[in-house]
Amino acid sequence: MSMSEVIASKEISGVSVQVTINGQAYQREVEPRLLLVQLIREELGLTGTHIGCDVTYxxxxxxxxxxxxxxxCTMLAIQADQCEILTVEGLEQDSELHPLQKAFSENHGLQCGFCTPGMLMSSVALLAENPDPSPDEIRKGISGNLCRCTGYNNIIKSVQAAAKEMAD
Amino acid sequence: MYPAPFHYHRADSLQEAISLLSELGESARALAGGQTLLVWMKLRFDEPQHLVDLSRIPGLSDISMEGDEVCIGALATHAEITKSAVADAIPIVHDCGSGIADAQVRSRGTIGGSLGSADPSCDWPTLLHTLDATLTCVGSEGTRKISVSDLVEDIYTTILKPAELITEIRFKIPPANSGGSYTAFKRCAPAYPTASAGVQLTLADGDVCSDIRMALGSAGLKTITSKKAEDILRGSPLTKAGIDKATETIVAAAEPVPDQRGSEDFKRAVLHTLVKRAVDIAVRRCHGETIRGRHEYV
Incomplete structure (x- = not known):
């Protein structure tokens, strides 16, 4: 189809997205406007990743x-084409919880649990970059994740405990 | 929340992006990291019919220091810049990049997008004014260089022609005896700043301020600058009275818009504190102190 035909066309053509999520390859034809979170939750059924505010907050x-x-929620599925994605479902290995998951459980790092998948994934990224963060560095590291019920102190304790466990 | 439907085009080269944008005209937007554009589209502030994805164009995210000059590709992310040797060498760059939103936004958002959105709340335009940066822009009529201070015509509006893209940002490495500081006050990490201030200065013998550039962000419809405030300090030894006067002068030049982040008076008070703090840190850095700068939020 020529560019002028594309411009004139009311019909939006689908785009092909190939992603590897938690080690498994997926390929889907999707609408260009499909967000990555919707691909993950609605197309692939991995509902561990939550939608809270829906506006990057x-x-x-x-x-x-x-x-x-x-x-x-602020990335198109098509922007993740050919990328490797890790979601909360990918943290557990061989029926063993990830040290962060264990630490959140043992340190009361969650109450309602809604923010927990995001907290865990931000903490995984933080510890990959800084394996021994100070409490202040943890606060900065998870500053893009809001919790409305647990309170942050136990979350920070959990990340510290996991960092120690992972270092040992 | 879905954006309105659009056609998606992935550009594999700069030339392809420019010809796509030329052909598609007003109905198209260039997509870099999407941290501003996608939110606007979801909230239906913008409903482009076409997105031209620039993010896979190779060679547009390099960060380098060559001779006395820094060059940052427009697609470099906030995180890449913050972790680069440039941020290690020039503290004001680290101040700015490390405090933009949160780790997740810094992974995706780009310096070119921050400039191109012409949003006065974005941090890079303010910072780059203090470094007197020059932007390389490429469009269907060729390449031109423009000063970062000339980029924005009005809020959300640049002087760029349709299908013209910022490709790189260049500025001189500050000379010896220079120091800078950039600081923003935010309600929380992911929030846009309530106000921000950047100061870059050079001291000669006897603490004579031989050069200074000051800028305020989130303080009006464009980055706020004041030659008058800079002239108060340039050429004489720094004194408390001079710094107070320069601070009052640039804050008087601000035109803060009252909104959910605070009243005009509140924002002026915040700006006043931020400018004084930025000057203080900049001077101490000139004197060789190592100070970790950061944005302020509770």
């Missing part, structure tokens, strides 16, 4: 794209 939808934390 709360961080509940945080996933890692090629190792970098991103708010998946």
């Amino acid at each position: 709360c961080g509940a939808c945080t996933v890692l794209v090629d190792g970098n934390p991103v708010k998946s």
